[in-house]
Amino acid sequence: MPISIPRGFRLAGLHCGLKSDAEKNDLALVVTDCPATAAGVYTRNLVFAAPVAWDREHTPSDRIRAVVVNSGNANACTGSRGYEDARAVARLAAAVCGAAEDQALVMSTGIIGSYLPVDKIASGIESAKARLADDEASVLAAAEGIMTTDTVRKLAGRTVAADANEIRILGMAKGAAMIGPNMATMLALVITDAALTPAAAQSALVEAVADSFNCISVDGHMSTNDTVLLLASGAAGGSPLAGEALGVFSAALKDVCVELARAIPADGEGAEHLVTIDVEGCADRAAAHKIAKAVAESPLVKTAIAGADPNWGRIVSAAGYAGVPFDPAGVDLLLNGALLYQRGAPVAFDAEAVSGSIRSNRDTTIVLRFREGSGRVRFWTTDLTAEYVRLNADYHT
Numbered sequence: 001m002p003i004s005i006p007r008g009f010r011l012a013g014l015h016c017g018l019k020s021d022a023e024k025n026d027l028a029l030v031v032t033d034c035p036a037t038a039a040g041v042y043t044r045n046l047v048f049a050a051p052v053a054w055d056r057e058h059t060p061s062d063r064i065r066a067v068v069v070n071s072g073n074a075n076a077c078t079g080s081r082g083y084e085d086a087r088a089v090a091r092l093a094a095a096v097c098g099a100a101e102d103q104a105l106v107m108s109t110g111i112i113g114s115y116l117p118v119d120k121i122a123s124g125i126e127s128a129k130a131r132l133a134d135d136e137a138s139v140l141a142a143a144e145g146i147m148t149t150d151t152v153r154k155l156a157g158r159t160v161a162a163d164a165n166e167i168r169i170l171g172m173a174k175g176a177a178m179i180g181p182n183m184a185t186m187l188a189l190v191i192t193d194a195a196l197t198p199a200a201a202q203s204a205l206v207e208a209v210a211d212s213f214n215c216i217s218v219d220g221h222m223s224t225n226d227t228v229l230l231l232a233s234g235a236a237g238g239s240p241l242a243g244e245a246l247g248v249f250s251a252a253l254k255d256v257c258v259e260l261a262r263a264i265p266a267d268g269e270g271a272e273h274l275v276t277i278d279v280e281g282c283a284d285r286a287a288a289h290k291i292a293k294a295v296a297e298s299p300l301v302k303t304a305i306a307g308a309d310p311n312w313g314r315i316v317s318a319a320g321y322a323g324v325p326f327d328p329a330g331v332d333l334l335l336n337g338a339l340l341y342q343r344g345a346p347v348a349f350d351a352e353a354v355s356g357s358i359r360s361n362r363d364t365t366i367v368l369r370f371r372e373g374s375g376r377v378r379f380w381t382t383d384l385t386a387e388y389v390r391l392n393a394d395y396h397t
Contacts, residue, residue, distance in 0.1 A: 003136045004159050006168040006193035008033045008233030010132035013141030016124025018072030018110070018117065027121065028069040028145035029128040030189065031097045036231045038064035038105065039201035041209045043226035049076035050086040051106040052227060058102055060198035064231060065103040067189060068093035069146045070121055071174070072110040076224040085116040092118075092125045096132075107187050107227050109148055109174060143172040146187055149391070150176050151267055156259035158252040162245035165236045167194045169249075171256045175264040176218070186213065188228040188260055194241055194249050195234035204250040205230045212257035215289070215379045217296045218268040228257075265380045270387030273305050274380065275364045279319075282375035287324045291368065292379035294322035302384035308359035310351055312340040319368055330371035336364060 005011075011030050018026040040059035042052050058064070068089055075082050086108075091101035108116065131138065143153040157170040175186030196204070209228055230253070234240075241249050266274045277295055282288040295301055298318040304311040312333050320328065329344035336357040338349050358364055364383075382388075 003139050003155070003170065004157055004168050005134050005139060006170055006191050006233060006235070008036070008193050008235030009191050010134050011138040011142040012128040012131040012133065013138070013143070013145035014124060014128055014131065016127070017120040018070055025141055025145035026070060026072045027124040027128060028142035029093060029096070029125060029132065030067045030142065030191065030231070031132060032065050032231065032233050033235070034233065035063040035065060035103070036233045037062050037196045037198050037201050039198065039205045039230045040105070041205055041228045043223055045224055047077065047224050049074055049108060049225040050078055050082035051075055051108045052225060053083055054086045054090060055105045055107070055227060055229070058105060059229070060202040062198050063103055064105060065097045065099035066093040067105045067107065067229060067231065068125060069107040069187065069189070070110075070116070071146055071148050073108060073114055073116055074110045074112045074225050075108040075116045076112045078113070078115055081115060085118050088118050089116070089121055092122050096125065096129045105229060107146070107189070107225070107229070109146065109187055109225055112224060139170070139172070146172065146174045148174060148176070149269055150174050154260055154263040154267070156256045158256055160248055160252045162194070162241055162248045163238050165238050167236050167249055167252070168192060169194070169252055169256050171260050173260040173264065176267045176269045186223065186226055186264055188213065188257070190228070190230045190253065190256060192230070192232050192253070193234065193236040194232050195236065195238055196232040197240045200240065200242070200246055201230055201232055204246070204253055207250060208254040208257040211254060212261035215292070215377060216261050216265050217293065217379070217381045218265050218271070262380050265382045268382035268388070269391045270385045270389070271382035272385055273358070273362055273364045273383040275305055275366060275382060277379040277381065278365070278367045278376070279379070280367070280376045281370035281372055282324065282326070283373040284375040285377055286375070287372070288375040288377040289379070290324050291319045291322045292377050294318045295366065295368070296379050296381035299384055302382065305358060305364055306383035306385050308355045310335050310340060310354040310358065312346065315366060315368070316341060326370050326372050332369040334367040336361070
């Protein structure tokens with residue numbers, strides 16, 4: 001995709017020695033020309049990493065100048081030293097643009113329980129300073145710098161008109177496993193040249209995350225480091241967005257987040273299928289979300305998809321234990337467009353054809369329809385393969 005870089009930002013990415021493979025970037029640095037508005041949404045895990053603690057304390061804000069991201073080390077479960085290391089990294093990043101430590105945000109991902117090699121990151125930040133640019137190569141390098149077990153860079157962007165100004169939005173994300181809603185290890189950074197107040201930025205980001213990063217699951221494991229940050233430079237000009245213009249921006253932000261979020265299970269470790277689950281007709285959205293999450297995280301549903309088995313019983317029963325009251329006689333189920341179950345009873349279908357449709361396509365769709373109300377949600381997950389087990393048995397966390 002052509003990359004339209006929001007004005008007011010410069011980026012860099014490089015290898016600083018956190019990963020053993022010198023060919024792989026493990027550091028990303030983003031700086032702003034002027035103080036930027038920042039918002040953040042974070043993991044709800046009670047065991048959260050030091051960078052999460054630091055960023056929570058410093059968002060929302062209207063004075064952020066830098067974000068530094070390292071991969072290869074999560075700086076999680078590292079106690080007070082971990083927090084001081086995060087502070088030190090923030091100080092180093094802020095110094096690049098002559099700012100104070102509380103004007104920089106930090107994200108980390110990788111192995112849990114190891115202290116951060118701050119000296120390597122310090123050297124990396126110094127090298128990154130000379131490489132900062134606002135071109136496509138710098139974006140790609142930064143996007144690679146946040147990857148761990150990802151096999152591809154995850155980038156998404158939109159350009160919209162709001163208040164007669166061209167607004168650019170660009171996001172990057174990482175994640176392939178340890179993915180479970182609220183949030184789930186995944187990191188994302190979205191930059192925009194829109195003018196936003198801290199309150200508007202935070203509200204727009206929370207809304208966007210609800211329908212994107214909180215609607216994905218690979219393994220249901222909520223990470224210690226999940227973070228989504230939004231930085232707005234205001235370089236597009238004009239007053240802070242409000243009313244209809246803010247609505248246009250918020251819709252585009254949600255589109256970017258949905259595209260990034262979907263790319264995470266699409267790149268799920270060992271996954272052979274990306275599964276889209278549409279739950280419709282629930283009492284409210286919260287009920288639909290609980291059912292979708294239960295289906296998405298069922299090992300039996302996931303292994304059935306891996307085996308191209310149109311096992312509707314596993315899907316329906318997962319919905320039944322989600323903790324949401326509904327009339328079982330009012331449930332329909334479609335798999336890859338084929339009706340398998342209607343009004344609480346099985347219907348005749350060509351099992352061989354449905355199985356073939358699963359086996360021959362990477363994308364699988366599940367639609368569950370209820371008759372309780374208008375609540376609906378779209379959720380993404382993966383199948384569960386022997387390769388996922390092998391990868392995570394061999395990966396030290």
